[in-house]
Amino acid sequence: MSAVALSSGDHAAAPSPATALRSGPLSGGVTVPGDKSVSHRALILGALAIGETPITGLLESEDVLSTAKACAALGARIERVGAGEWRVRGVGIGGLRTPEAPLDFGNSGTGARLMMGMVAGSPIDALFDGDSSLRRRPMRRILDPLEKMGVSVAEAAGDGRLPIRLKGPRDLIPITYESPVASAQIKSAVLLAGLGAPGETTLIEREASRDHTERMLAHFGADVRVEPYGAHGRKVTLRGRPELKPAPIAVPADPSSAAFPLVAGLIVPGSAITIKAVMTNPLRSGLLKTLKEMGASIELLCERVEGGEVVADLRVRHSALTGVDVPAERAPSMIDEYPILAVAASFARGATRMRGLSELRVKESDRLAAVAAGLAQAGVVHSIAGDDLLVEGSGAVPGGGTVATHMDHRIAMSFLILGLASDKPMKIDDISFVATSFPTFVPLMARLGAVIEVAS
C-alpha cells in the first residue's frame, strides 16, 4: 500500500483536437468507469468518518482526484491500493484542519460545492478555487444556506464566483432550507454542513434530485429521514453530530458515462452492444425512459443490487428513433444527459422538444448554447425557445463541422458520438476535458469499433 501522488486536477494547457468518423456496426461488451457523484461522496464521507473506509470502483478522473486531494489537504489520509481501490482514513465531523494552500477543484462543480458544505462543520477556514470554467459558475446557491447556518464568506470579486474563502463557525446553526432549484449539489452541501450542527437540518426540494448523499449518509450510520414533498419533491431531515462509521463502498458504473456508448449503439447502423453493471437508480434514469419513448431497443438484463444501488446490464441495438416531448419535471433525473439526448434526437425522425433546461446554462459551459452551436456545425435543424431546445430530426445528419467544447467534457463526448454516424466526420476543438469524468472514453469506444482520431 502506498500513499498516492494526487494530481492537481490540471491538465495539459494545449488543446487536443479530435475527430470521429462514420463507423461500422459497433459490437461487444464494455464496463464504463465508476459513478462520479458516488465517487465524490465516498471520499467526502470517508474523510468525515472515524476510521478507515475501503472503496472499490472509484472513478479515477481529474474531478474526483481534485476532491481526493482536497480531502487530504483537510487532514484525511487517502491511499490508492490498486486500480479503483482506495482507502480513506477519516478525521471525524468537526475534525478537519485548515489547509495550507487554496483548495483547487479544477473543473469540478460537484467537488467544490459539496466540500463547501463539508468544511462548514469545522471551525477552520479554507479558500476554494478552480479553473476558468469553474470560476464562471454560480456559488451563491451554496453560500446562501451556508451563511444562514453561520458560515463566514469572503468572495474575491463579490459576485458569488470562485475564489471564495469560507470560515466555519464554532457553533453551526441547524436550518430548514427550501432549495430554489432542484439540485443535488445544493441539497448535499446543506446536509454535509448539517452534520456539524446540533439538532435537525432539513432540506426541501420541489423536484427530487439524485439521492446518493442521503443513501450514503444512512450507510455510514447517520439518522436521515426522507419524506415525499408535494407532487414530485422530497423533504430530507438529518440529525446533526452523528459519529459516522466507516462502511465499505462499491461504486457502481456511471449511467452518465454509459449514456455515450448507449447512444452510439442506437445511432450507428447494425450495432448490438452490451454495457455492463450500469447503475439504474430511478433518479438518474430519465435518459433511459426518454430513449425508450423514442423507440430505442434497450433491454435491462440481470438487474441486481451491488453496493446498495440497483445495477443492470444494458443490451442496446441500433434503432429507428422518433422525436418526443421531454417534460421539464424529468430534467433532474437526466440533467447531464441533454447534450447526448440532443445527438440521439438529431438521428430521430420528427421533432424532439426538451423542456425546462435553464440549469444547462450554468454547467461546465453554457450547455444550451454549446449544444445549439454544435448542432449548427453538424447541419442539424434546431432552435432554442425560452428554456426549451427543439431538434428537428430527419433520420440522418450531414456532420462535417468543428465543435467548440468550451472546457466541457460532455459537449466533447456528445459530438464525437454524433460523428460516428454522421455522413461526414465531426471534429471537436479539444478532447482533453474528457479526462475530468471518463478518462478511458477513447479506448473504450475503440473496443466497440468506433473510429475516433486524436491529434497528438
Ligand code: S3P
Ligand atoms: C451532481 C449534481 C448535478 C449534476 C452534476 C453532479 C452531483 O448538478 O449536474 O454533474 O453529484 O450532485 P446540480 O446539483 O447542479 O443539478
